[in-house]
Amino acid sequence: MAVPTYKTEQLKCWKKAKELRQDFYKRYANAHDNGGLRWAGGAWSFGAIPAGLGNDIFPITGEPYAAGIAFNKEFSLRCLEATEKKGYARDLCSYMRTYWGSIILDEYLYGGKFPKPDFMWQDHICCSHAKWYQVANELEGGGVPTYSIDVAVGPYQDVTDSRIDYIVNQMHEGIEWLEKVTGRRYNDDLLIEAVHNECRATSVWAEVCELNKGVPAPLDEKSMYSLYVLGTLEKHAKSVADFYEELRDEVKYRVENQIAATPHERCRLMSDTQPPWGFLNVFRYLENFGAVSIGSLYTFGLIGVWEDKPDGSWGPRTTPQQKGIKIETRDQALKILADWNLSKPEWQHFYSPHIKSDMMIRIAKEWKLDGIMLHYNRGCEGLSLGIAENRLALIEAGYPVMAFEGNMGDEREFDEAKTMGRIDSFMETLGMKEIK
Amino acid sequence: MISQFRDWEENRHVYAKNWKEKTGGKVIGYFCTYVPEEILYAADILPVRILGSHEPQDVTEPYIFGMFCPFCRDCLAQGLKGRYDYLDGVMISQSCLHIRQAYTSWVKHVPQSFSYYLPMPNNVQSKHAVPYLAAELKSFKSAVEKWIGKEITNDDLKRGIDIMNENRSLMHKLYSFKKKDSPPVSGEETMQVAISQQMVDKREHSPQLKKLVEELETGAFNTVNKGTRLMILGSEDDDIPFVRMVESVGGSVVIDDHCVGTRYFWNNVDVNGSDLLESIAKRYIERPACPSKDWIERSRIPHLLNLAKEFNAKGAIVIQQKFCDPHELDIPAITKTFNANDIKTLFLEFDVTVPLGQFKIRVEAFLEMLQEDDLF
Numbered sequence: 001m002a003v004p005t006y007k008t009e010q011l012k013c014w015k016k017a018k019e020l021r022q023d024f025y026k027r028y029a030n031a032h033d034n035g036g037l038r039w040a041g042g043a044w045s046f047g048a049i050p051a052g053l054g055n056d057i058f059p060i061t062g063e064p065y066a067a068g069i070a071f072n073k074e075f076s077l078r079c080l081e082a083t084e085k086k087g088y089a090r091d092l093c094s095y096m097r098t099y100w101g102s103i104i105l106d107e108y109l110y111g112g113k114f115p116k117p118d119f120m121w122q123d124h125i126c127c128s129h130a131k132w133y134q135v136a137n138e139l140e141g142g143g144v145p146t147y148s149i150d151v152a153v154g155p156y157q158d159v160t161d162s163r164i165d166y167i168v169n170q171m172h173e174g175i176e177w178l179e180k181v182t183g184r185r186y187n188d189d190l191l192i193e194a195v196h197n198e199c200r201a202t203s204v205w206a207e208v209c210e211l212n213k214g215v216p217a218p219l220d221e222k223s224m225y226s227l228y229v230l231g232t233l234e235k236h237a238k239s240v241a242d243f244y245e246e247l248r249d250e251v252k253y254r255v256e257n258q259i260a261a262t263p264h265e266r267c268r269l270m271s272d273t274q275p276p277w278g279f280l281n282v283f284r285y286l287e288n289f290g291a292v293s294i295g296s297l298y299t300f301g302l303i304g305v306w307e308d309k310p311d312g313s314w315g316p317r318t319t320p321q322q323k324g325i326k327i328e329t330r331d332q333a334l335k336i337l338a339d340w341n342l343s344k345p346e347w348q349h350f351y352s353p354h355i356k357s358d359m360m361i362r363i364a365k366e367w368k369l370d371g372i373m374l375h376y377n378r379g380c381e382g383l384s385l386g387i388a389e390n391r392l393a394l395i396e397a398g399y400p401v402m403a404f405e406g407n408m409g410d411e412r413e414f415d416e417a418k419t420m421g422r423i424d425s426f427m428e429t430l431g432m433k434e435i436k
Numbered sequence: 437m438i439s440q441f442r443d444w445e446e447n448r449h450v451y452a453k454n455w456k457e458k459t460g461g462k463v464i465g466y467f468c469t470y471v472p473e474e475i476l477y478a479a480d481i482l483p484v485r486i487l488g489s490h491e492p493q494d495v496t497e498p499y500i501f502g503m504f505c506p507f508c509r510d511c512l513a514q515g516l517k518g519r520y521d522y523l524d525g526v527m528i529s530q531s532c533l534h535i536r537q538a539y540t541s542w543v544k545h546v547p548q549s550f551s552y553y554l555p556m557p558n559n560v561q562s563k564h565a566v567p568y569l570a571a572e573l574k575s576f577k578s579a580v581e582k583w584i585g586k587e588i589t590n591d592d593l594k595r596g597i598d599i600m601n602e603n604r605s606l607m608h609k610l611y612s613f614k615k616k617d618s619p620p621v622s623g624e625e626t627m628q629v630a631i632s633q634q635m636v637d638k639r640e641h642s643p644q645l646k647k648l649v650e651e652l653e654t655g656a657f658n659t660v661n662k663g664t665r666l667m668i669l670g671s672e673d674d675d676i677p678f679v680r681m682v683e684s685v686g687g688s689v690v691i692d693d694h695c696v697g698t699r700y701f702w703n704n705v706d707v708n709g710s711d712l713l714e715s716i717a718k719r720y721i722e723r724p725a726c727p728s729k730d731w732i733e734r735s736r737i738p739h740l741l742n743l744a745k746e747f748n749a750k751g752a753i754v755i756q757q758k759f760c761d762p763h764e765l766d767i768p769a770i771t772k773t774f775n776a777n778d779i780k781t782l783f784l785e786f787d788v789t790v791p792l793g794q795f796k797i798r799v800e801a802f803l804e805m806l807q808e809d810d811l812f
Contacts (some may be wrong), residue, residue, distance in 0.1 A: 087768035091503065091759050124558050127532050130731040131765040138769065146732050150559030152530055160575075163555070166568035170559065350533070352540050353554065378503045381761055385533050388501050388542060 002142035003290060003435055006216045006260035013246050017020075017227055018306040020243060024233045025065075025110045037182060040117035041133065043232035044125050046149065048194035048337055049171060051236055051350075053184045062132065064097035064232045069102065069109050070277035070409045078105060080410055086139075094379035094409030096132045103139045120146040120179050121174075125350065125381035138154040145181040147174050155351040156343045167338040168331070175330070188330045194236040195333045199305070199319040199340055201241035204248050205231055206304035206316035210403040211251045212294045213367050216260030218251045221271060221293035222283035225263060231303030267370045267432050270363060273298055273384055279416055285423060287431040289410065294367050297360055298383065300346025314362055317343065346383070353386025357393030364399050371400040371430055373423075379407035402426035437648050437657050438625045444632035444641075445676075452484055453522045455637060460523040462584065467511065467539045469634075469695045470529035470556045470726070472573060474705060474716050479580050484633035486511050486520060486538075487674055487696075488790055493517075495608030499541040505534040505757040506788045507528070507672050512538040525550030525583070529720075530558070532728045532762050550583045552576060560721045560729045569717035577713065591603065593712040597705045603638040604701040606645040611698070613652045614690045615747055620658035621648075623668070623689025624679045630697050631674050636782045663688030664806050667749035667779075669740060670767070671757035672696060681792050682753070686803050691747035693740055695731040699724045728761035736766060737773050744779050751780045751806045754798070758787050780806060 011017075027126060031038045036056030041047070050057050069076050079101025084090055086104060088097060108114045117316040120137060124130035130148035137144045149170045153163035179186050212219055219227075227247060230240045253259075264287075271293050274283070283293055300306070307317040320327060320336055327333045341347075349356035364372065372394050377384045394401050404422050407413035429431075446449055452463050464476060465486045476483040489508025495516045496509040514520055515538075527549045528539040543551045554576055557565040577588055611627060613620055629648070633641055651657035663686045668679070673694045682689060693700055702724050709715035730736045744752060752774055756763045771781050782802040784795060 024785060087771065089764040089767075092764050124731070127534075127728050128765065131727075131762070134731045134734070135765065148559070148732055150557055150562065150565075151556060152558050154553065154555040162568065162571040166557065166564055169564040169568075170562055173562070173564070233778070237782040293610055296796075350536075353537075354540070354544060376501050376503075381503065384501055384503065386537060386540060388497075388499050389537075389544065392498060 003215075003264050004266055006258060006265060008260050008263050011223065011247075011250060013243070013250055014226075016243060016246070017230060020230055020239060021233065028058045028060045029108060029110065029112065029115045029280055031056065031115075037119075038115055038117045039059045039119050039121050040136065041121040042123060042125070042129055043339075044123045044129070044151075044406040045121055046123065046171065046337055046341065047121075047200050047234060048191060048236035049174060049334075050178060051194035052175070052186050052188060052191035053178060053182055054187065054190070059121075059234065060064050060115075061233055062099045063095045064229050065102070065109065066098035066409050067229075067274070067277045069098050070411070072109065073278055073411060075107070075109065076278070076409065076411065078396055088135075091378065093128045093132070093381065094407050098409050099132070100139055103136060116140055117144060118176070120144055121178075122146070122148040124148050124150045124152065125347070128381070145177075147177050149174060152340065152350070155348045155355055155417075157348075157355070159339070159342055164335060164338050164342075167342075168334045171334045171338065172272060172331070172339070188333070191330060192327045192333045193238075195327060195337050196319075196321055197238050197241045198236040198337065200238075200321065201231060201235050201244050202303055202305040202340070203212070203316040203319045204241065204244040206300065206306050208244065208248050208251050209295055209304055210315050211248070211255050214255040214260065215268075215368060216262070216265040217261060217268065217292050217294045218254035218261060219294075220261035220283065221295050221299055222280050224295055224299045225275070225280070228299050228303050235303060262287050262290070262292040264290040264435055265292050267430055268368055269371050269373055270292045270360075270367065270369055271298070271373045271375060272298045272360070272387065272390065274380060275375060276406040276411070276414040278411045279414055279419070282419060282423070285420055288434050289427045290435050291427065291432060293373065294369070297346055297356065297363060300363070301359070304345070305340060305343055306345055307343075313366055319349055349386050350382070353389035354393065356386060357390050358389060360394060361397045361399075364394070364397070369399065371402065371426065372424070374401060374403045376403055377408050378405065378407045378413050379409050400426070400429055437651055438628055440644050441628045441632045445628050448484070448647045449519055449522070450481065450637045451636060463522055464525045464527060464550070465520050465523045466527040467535050468531045469700045470531055470720055471554065472529070472576070472716050473528060474593065474596040474600050475573065475577055475580060475588065475781040476596070477599045478592035478692055479584050481580070481584070482637055484523070486514060486526070487631070487634075488788060489514060489519070490675065492789060499545065500537050503759055504537055505671070506757045506786070507757045508534040510788045511535065512541050512663060515542045515810065520546075523548060525552070527552040527554065529554040530556040531726050532760075534760065550805065552579055552704070556720065558729050560725060561731070561733060562733070565712065566717050569721060570711065570714040573713045573717055590712060594707070598709060599638050599642075600703045601707070603633060603642045603645070604704050606642055606649060607633065607701040609649045610645065610652070611691070619661045619688060619690055620652050620655070622659050622661045622683055623666075624676060624683055625659065626689070627674070627676055627679050627697070630700070631676075634696065634700065641758065661688040664803050665690045665748055665750050666740045667691045667693070667744045667747065667752040668755065669693035669752060669770070670755040671760040671763045673755055673786065675790060677792060678790055678795065681796055682799050685796060685800050687799065691743050691749055693724065693736075693743060695726065698743070699726065727766040730766065734766075734769060735753055737770060740770060741773060741777060744774070744777075749779060751782065751802060753802070754781050754783045755786050756783070758785050
């Protein structure tokens with residue numbers, strides 16, 4: 001197969017993404033210096049709601065924090081072992097175990113002691129999510145006010161007013177709870193602004209991912225991880241929404257000018273679920289064959305919010321602002337927030353792997369893929385849910401599939417050499433030879 | 437007396453097929469005990485809980501990733517092997533992600549004329565859970581009506597509630613005998629009654645159970661169980677050989693907290709409510725929680741401790757289906773509380789089959805430890 005050569009260059013906004021991330025963790029740690037508050041919760045949390053308490057409310061989201069620890073193998077192992085010593089099973093969510101370990105050791109990845117949150121604000125999306133913070137509170141010695149919203153009302157295609165109301169009622173109650181535990185008066189204008197920002201950020205992120213339909217792909221998945229993460233930190237923040245617009249413009253420029261993520265792209269793949277964070281070299285290894293992972297339902301749809309476009313393609317969901325909707329009340333803001341989040345692609349599979357398979361096949365077609373790498377992720381029961389059914393459906397749809405087992409946050413469950421060996425075999429199956 | 441329950445439990449599929457033939461009614465398989473059987477009985481449908489067969493199997497590997505619990509895989513295996521080929525439909529009420537996969541794969545690979553996913557709320561501690569579930573029950577009732585082609589009236593619902601309440605109340609009576617110093621009914625026998633309760637028409641099960649209770653009252657039935665009093669708690673557990681082994685080496689299982697056990701029957705529907713669907717919803721929201729729904733407060737711990745004390749358990753065997761996240765998240769807190777209350781615990785991890793020989797040694801050692809406590 002002929003080896004194409006494309007121009008490549010580093011993203012100009014790369015440095016800014018790193019700064020935003022570093023700033024996020026610093027702001028959380030230093031929140032109390034100027035009278036601000038800290039809250040802890042998951043990346044799925046309705047972060048736009050605590051934003052209504054003021055501009056000095058700083059979150060830490062457990063999953064990306066733990067993923068960050070996974071890069072630091074020595075600290076990661078100490079965190080995992082500290083949790084195991086407390087009696088928690090080794091096969092529980094590795095993000096959760098890592099996060100708890102950081103509390104138990106009282107060490108913050110970014111230096112100093114683990115900054116205790118003033119309250120916990122969580123959503124319950126899988127078996128572990130609300131219980132994650134139930135235990136986190138116990139490990140903190142108890143006494144950290146904790147609130148969790150149940151969002152498990154079924155897939156978006158079956159959403160009803162009653163289902164939305166169940167979530168919105170919990171949100172309303174949550175706002176009263178926030179006022180009570182913080183002693184602050186709630187500001188609906190800040191909530192409305194945060195909801196607008198969240199819709200903008202998550203729609204624009206989908207637009208960025210959509211641009212990866214371009215050949216050559218302007219972004220590879222390894223880089224996308226460092227960009228999408230901002231949405232898992234503070235999807236409701238203006239800084240994140242603004243950054244994604246800047247990124248979108250740059251990626252558009254790359255598509256127009258054929259600036260590729262990988263210089264010799266000739267094989268397009270996607271992955272699935274969180275990667276083994278300590279081993280992202282897997283993606284670099286693919287480049288040796290001219291293969292690029294253009295993303296996944298995970299990178300596209302955990303944060304990105306999508307919709308069917310009139311031409312039948314999949315694209316960013318039209319935001320309330322774009323539709324000319326003016327949010328005027330708290331209730332309206334909360335309803336939009338609930339509806340928006342329930343439509344996330346990387347949520348529907350909690351109800352049926354078959355919905356996810358259809359979305360994956362759609363990505364495979366629209367993003368012009370040659371194969372799929374499925375990470376059977378022992379670290380996350382939520383995103384590995386139904387993955388075996390996804391494999392069968394993709395094969396049935398005619399796509400070559402490579403499955404590999406691992407763990408996003410526990411390197412003891414990832415066999416690097418074996419995975420590279422599998423990639424060699426997979427590439428051979430696809431007719432790809434290493435580019436000398 | 438117990439032989440009838442044992443026969444039902446061991447020949448569950450024969451029973452269901454005969455029931456269909458006899459009544460001409462529909463049978464629905466369900467995957468979780470949060471399913472509101474009251475509505476199914478109101479519709480004259482036989483609800484049958486889908487359980488595993490405790491045999492090593494190799495048919496689910498292509499459909500469910502091996503990190504999910506053996507119970508959910510064992511359940512799916514039964515469908516793939518055609519053992520529930522008499523079912524007219526399947527349904528699940530939302531609980532853990534593990535069993536959900538058995539349901540979604542079943543729907544895909546073992547097609548049925550009816551399947552239903554009931555999004556039972558997880559935040560059962562929220563005041564919004566009851567009205568939300570009541571609305572969901574209304575939708576479920578409509579779906580069933582559409583399927584069977586007839587309306588489920590209020591009288592039907594009352595009948596369904598009565599059938600369920602009577603059976604649950606009888607189970608309470610049965611368990612009350614286990615509070616005695618020397619319980620006249622063993623843990624194994626109780627488990628046989630409890631398992632058959634989930635697969636036999638309760639209109640047949642209740643009269644038989646009533647007879648058993650009467651015989652226990654008169655003393656006509658008494659298997660005299662003098663072993664060390666134990667509680668058994670944790671994940672789904674219908675492992676009769678395990679309980680038999682525990683009782684063969686000097687234990688006596690006097691109380692449990694399983695979904696094949698007290699969690700299934702502990703509370704009744706209040707029949708005095710004006711809205712029957714809301715009353716049913718309230719019952720399911722307020723029942724002893726599955727750990728997947730036990731947040732933010734830990735309501736299970738005081739409940740478990742009360743059970744242990746009420747039934748005078750000297751020790752507790754904490755079992756967990758391998759990879760069962762919800763229970764894994766509760767076990768350290770339960771163990772800590774029990775130990776602080778002088779109730780020693782033994783933790784055992786269950787699979788489709790359990791290593792009875794190894795477990796026997798551990799249980800014997802546990803019982804010896806508990807018996808030493810009695811000596812000193």
